[in-house]
Amino acid sequence: MSVISSVTVNVPATTANLGPGFDCIGAALTLCNQFKFTRLDEGGLTIHVTGAEAERVQTDESNLLYQAFLKLYQYIDQTPPPVKIEIVLGVPLARGLGSSATAIVGGLVAANQLAGEPLSQVQVMEIAIAMEGHPDNVVPAFIGGCRLAATSDVGWEICDVPWHESIVPVVAIPNFELSTSEARRVLPTEFSRADAIFNTAHLGLLLRGLETGKGEWLRAALQDKLHQPYRKALIPGYDAVNTAAVAAGAYGMVISGAGPTLLALADVAHSSDVELAMASAWKTSGIDAVVRSLALDTQGATIL
Ligand SMILES: Nc1ncnc2c1ncn2[C@@H]1O[C@H](COP(=O)(O)OP(=O)(O)O)[C@@H](O)[C@H]1O
Ligand SMILES: N[C@@H](CCOP(=O)(O)O)C(=O)O
Numbered sequence: 001m002s003v004i005s006s007v008t009v010n011v012p013a014t015t016a017n018l019g020p021g022f023d024c025i026g027a028a029l030t031l032c033n034q035f036k037f038t039r040l041d042e043g044g045l046t047i048h049v050t051g052a053e054a055e056r057v058q059t060d061e062s063n064l065l066y067q068a069f070l071k072l073y074q075y076i077d078q079t080p081p082p083v084k085i086e087i088v089l090g091v092p093l094a095r096g097l098g099s100s101a102t103a104i105v106g107g108l109v110a111a112n113q114l115a116g117e118p119l120s121q122v123q124v125m126e127i128a129i130a131m132e133g134h135p136d137n138v139v140p141a142f143i144g145g146c147r148l149a150a151t152s153d154v155g156w157e158i159c160d161v162p163w164h165e166s167i168v169p170v171v172a173i174p175n176f177e178l179s180t181s182e183a184r185r186v187l188p189t190e191f192s193r194a195d196a197i198f199n200t201a202h203l204g205l206l207l208r209g210l211e212t213g214k215g216e217w218l219r220a221a222l223q224d225k226l227h228q229p230y231r232k233a234l235i236p237g238y239d240a241v242n243t244a245a246v247a248a249g250a251y252g253m254v255i256s257g258a259g260p261t262l263l264a265l266a267d268v269a270h271s272s273d274v275e276l277a278m279a280s281a282w283k284t285s286g287i288d289a290v291v292r293s294l295a296l297d298t299q300g301a302t303i304l
Pocket of ligand 1: 033057058063064065087089092093094095096097098099100101103178179180181257258
C-alpha cells in the first residue's frame with residue numbers, strides 16, 4: 001500500500017438550529033476553511049494559520065483540528081505521524097458558523113486519509129458527533145446540504161432536508177465572539193410541555209416551509225422556545241436587527257448556531273434589501289457586522 005504524504009480538505013461553514021431545530025438540524029453554507037496536512041519524517045507538530053483572525057487559532061497540541069486528528073489515530077489504535085498543518089481560515093471563529101465543526105471534521109477526515117481510510121464515512125461522522133456533543137453542525141459540515149439528525153437504536157439517522165431554491169440564507173456576522181460553551185451555559189436544563197410542543201410543531205412546519213418555499217409557513221416556523229429566548233440577551237441589537245430584517249422582507253430571523261451571527265431567510269427578490277437592513281440596524285446599535293447572502297453548500301468536506 002502506498003503511503004499518502006499529504007492531504008488537503010475543504011470544510012464548509014454551517015448554520016445550526018434554524019430556530020426551532022435546536023441541536024438537531026443544520027445547513028452547510030458556501031464559506032469554507034481549508035486544512036492541509038503533510039506527513040513529516042521526523043519532529044512533532046507544526047501549525048501555520050493564514051486568513052482573518054489567524055492569530056486567534058492555537059498553534060500547539062491544543063489545536064482542535066489536531067485534537068481531532070489524534071482522536072482518529074487513537075480510535076484505530078495507531079501512532080499518529082508527525083505532521084505539518086496549514087490552515088487557511090475562511091470561517092470566522094466563535095460566531096455561530098460552525099468553525100469548531102470544520103476543525104473536528106477536517107482533522108478526522110485528514111487523519112482517515114493519511115491512515116489509508118481504515119474507517120467508513122459513517123464511523124468518521126459518529127466520532128465527529130461525539131467530539132462536538134451534538135450533530136447539527138458537524139453532520140452538514142461533513143456531508144453538505146441541510147440535514148436533520150436523530151438517534152436510533154443503533155446510532156444516528158441522518159436525513160436530507162430539501163431546501164427550496166428560492167430561499168436565500170443571509171448571514172449578519174458581528175465583530176464580537178460568543179463561544180458555544182458560554183451560549184450553552186445560559187440554557188435551562190428542563191422545559192415545559194408547552195414549550196416542547198411549540199418547538200415540535202414549528203420544526204415540522206419549518207421542514208415543510210424549507211421544502212416548498214411557502215412564505216406563510218416559513219414566517220410562522222422560524223420561532224423557538226428552547227434556546228433563543230435565553231440567548232438573545234447575549235447579542236446586543238438582536239431585536240433591532242430582527243425588526244429590520246422582517247421589515248425589509250425576510251421571512252424571519254434566527255440565531256445562527258449558538259450566535260452571535262444572525263441568520264435571516266429571504267426570497268431572492270428581497271435578499272439584498274435584507275442585507276442592507278441588517279447591517280444598518282446593527283450599525284445603529286453600535287456594532288460593525290459583515291452581512292452576506294450565501295447559498296447552501298452541497299458538497300460538505302471535500303478532499304482536494
Ligand atoms: N480552524 C481551526 N483550527 C483550530 N481550532 C479551531 C478552528 N476553528 C475553530 N477552532 C476552535 O473552535 C473554537 C470556536 O468554537 P465555538 O465556540 O464552538 O464556535 P463556532 O460557533 O465558531 O463553532 C475556537 O475558539 C477554536 O478553539
Ligand atoms: N446546537 C448548537 C449549535 C452550535 O453551533 P455553532 O456553530 O455555534 O458551533 C447550539 O446551539 O449550541
